[in-house]
Amino acid sequence: MRTFWDFVRAEQQMSIRNRQALFWRYFFPILLMGLLGVVFGHGYGGDFKLAIVRQDEGMVANVLTQAFKNTPGVQVRVPATQQDALRQLKDGDVQGVLVVPAGTQQRFRQGLGTTTLPFYFDNSNLSSAGQVTSITGQVVTAVGDRMSGMTPKLGIAPAGIKTHGFNYLDFLVPGVVALALMQNGVFAVGGRMVFDKQKGVLRRLRATPMPLSSYVTSNVLVQLVSALVQSALILAVGMLAFKVKINGSLLDTAVLAVIGAGCFVSLGFAIAAVSRNIEVAQALMQVVQMPMMFLGGIFFPMNNAPAWIQPVVKAMPLKYLADGLRAIVVDAHGLWWIRWDILILLAFSLVFLTIAVRFFRWE
Secondary structure: OHHHHHHHHHHHHHHHHOHHHHHHHHHHHHHHHHHHHHHHOOOOOOOEEEEEEEOOOOHHHHHHHHHHHOOOOEEEEOOOOHHHHHHHHHOOOOOEEEEEOOOHHHHHHHOOOOEEEEEEEEOOOHHHHHHHHHHHHHHHHHHHHHHHOOOOOEEEEEEEEOOOOOOHHHHHHHHHHHHHHHHHHHHHHHHHHHHHHHOOHHHHHHOOOOOHHHHHHHHHHHHHHHHHHHHHHHHHHHHHHHOOOOOOOHHHHHHHHHHHHHHHHHHHHHHHHHOOOHHHHHHHHHHHHHHHHHHOOOOOOOOOOOHHHHHHHHOOHHHHHHHHHHHHHOOOOOOOOOHHHHHHHHHHHHHHHHHHHHHOOOO
């Protein structure tokens, strides 16, 4: 046991002395989060989702619905009732609610001045509120002008309401935590183990009384501690610099971070096991981490991605870690709520460990 803890201390000291590794492990995720936060601020990075409540089924409602469906960057939903639409707005499922009240077609046809339609938006997010209000107003006005050719015209009556809608930084920060855990597990473990194998360190360790399990366990322990430090640091910067609120349990966040880190540490071991040298390992790491970085839902939601790529997205463990972290940090859900994400991460871990054990070589 003493030998094991001596090896843990040695691993930790070597990690701390490697300044390049410290930069990529702790400071690069924060730098990336800061750059994206400054560029995108609190604006919404995806399509504008609009709910149209059709209390009047006349031609005005039909033309408006089709016009919004033909507008690039707008996704249209048609809830059954205004109550359903407002609930979606408060839950962040849509960014605006346009109501076509009963009698709209009759008033428009009679030419009784400008016909205004109630429009509800999230007033807790000023940047996205201005965007969605401007788009909705322009489309409604254009439809009114095209249908009438003169007055009467159509307009909107904006009404801001407080919601729990989508916030890009709330989306980004848990994703950066997941990204950091993935990169740390893949690069720190995989790269280090292949380096030790190529330089003959593992061969010399094999000749010592220390079993392989102690070597592996000490590496895993060091990486899991680093994972907790990474997660705490990124969340702290998000809270202090970008006013991101941690709505869920910090303990649940830590538990999921450890599970996610364990999954990617296992992936790092698997890459190291099948790699003959550091060049092959680096190539495999890039092949693994690049698709997950851009298709794992870290920077932008993947719900609107083409249907053909959705199976690829669902095959990435990073997606489930990022989704689970957002469910805890943003939506204040517990571990039971994300049990399927956890089970999938554990299943991936088992697969990666099986590959690592099957293909492991001392040199």
